[in-house]
Amino acid sequence: MTDDLEECTVIATSPSAKPAAGKRARLVVLAGSNVGEMYDLQGTSIVGRGREADIRLNGDGVSRQHARITVGADSVELEDLGSTNGVFVNGDRITRCQLQPDDKIKLGRVTILKFAYQDEIDEDFQRAMFESASRDALTQAYNKRFFLERLNSEFAFSVRHKSSLSLIIFDLDHFKKINDTYGHLGGDFVLATLAKNVQGTLRSEDVFARYGGEEFVVISRGVDLEATGLLAERLRVMTERGVFDYEGKQIPVTISLGVAAMPNDEIKTPEDLIDRADKALYEAKRSGRNRMVKSE
Numbered sequence: 001m002t003d004d005l006e007e008c009t010v011i012a013t014s015p016s017a018k019p020a021a022g023k024r025a026r027l028v029v030l031a032g033s034n035v036g037e038m039y040d041l042q043g044t045s046i047v048g049r050g051r052e053a054d055i056r057l058n059g060d061g062v063s064r065q066h067a068r069i070t071v072g073a074d075s076v077e078l079e080d081l082g083s084t085n086g087v088f089v090n091g092d093r094i095t096r097c098q099l100q101p102d103d104k105i106k107l108g109r110v111t112i113l114k115f116a117y118q119d120e121i122d123e124d125f126q127r128a129m130f131e132s133a134s135r136d137a138l139t140q141a142y143n144k145r146f147f148l149e150r151l152n153s154e155f156a157f158s159v160r161h162k163s164s165l166s167l168i169i170f171d172l173d174h175f176k177k178i179n180d181t182y183g184h185l186g187g188d189f190v191l192a193t194l195a196k197n198v199q200g201t202l203r204s205e206d207v208f209a210r211y212g213g214e215e216f217v218v219i220s221r222g223v224d225l226e227a228t229g230l231l232a233e234r235l236r237v238m239t240e241r242g243v244f245d246y247e248g249k250q251i252p253v254t255i256s257l258g259v260a261a262m263p264n265d266e267i268k269t270p271e272d273l274i275d276r277a278d279k280a281l282y283e284a285k286r287s288g289r290n291r292m293v294k295s296e
Contacts, residue, residue, distance in 0.1 A: 061110070
């Protein structure tokens with residue numbers, strides 16, 4: 001790569017605005033697989049999808065080592081590391097430039113970042129906004145919108161690397177009966193307790209979301225069908241044996257689960273993966289409930 005700035009598209013030729021006291025350089029993900037995430041910038045950071053990247057972004061079209069960000073005493077510099085799909089700042093393709101507050105950076109096809117200087121109050125506010133926008137209020141699981149965005153990203157990663165990706169879809173058995181017997185507050189209690197129990201069982205990198213009503217989903221990267229089946233069965237047993245004590249009454253709760261995974265030649269799209277897991281869930285319910293079925 002050339003070091004001749006005359007051959008580069010330079011967006012900002014003057015030094016970046018210095019941060020006020022107590023503020024630090026950060027990137028905020030506005031669109032893409034890590035939407036809402038914030039990254040603290042110090043020294044030199046490699047941005048890309050590879051394991052060696054300091055800031056890992058799995059969006060479609062992001063190269064393994066896509067860009068470098070260097071924080072200096074008076075400026076913050078962004079440099080394209082020869083990425084396939086380029087680096088764009090405020091719509092202009094660049095090779096190297098100095099970032100200004102609120103610059104929008106596009107990497108690959110869908111990933112958009114914002115450069116900003118933030119203090120602790122700004123950071124807390126940003127995190128609160130992210131949580132509010134991406135979490136289900138009752139269960140604190142991720143919401144359906146976040147799940148679909150993340151599934152698209154994880155699916156693209158799995159196809160690109162020919163790696164394992166699994167999906168569990170499960171719902172509560174006879175949930176209407178729970179609502180009818182214990183009231184909707186009792187039903188809400190069961191949903192919230194179940195979600196808390198499940199979240200405590202999963203890996204930090206797994207994505208747990210409320211898909212709708214009493215239906216939930218789990219995305220697991222790097223986990224094959226057999227291992228995901230074991231996880232699903234563990235969730236089933238944990239729920240069946242769990243304590244759901246509402247106003248002094250023990251509520252019996254069971255779940256049915258469907259599991260699908262890739263690589264699988266019949267799965268071409270994220271929707272195919274959802275469909276196969278959903279059909280496995282239907283089979284679990286059709287064959288008696290309180291069981292797990294794998295889509296082979």
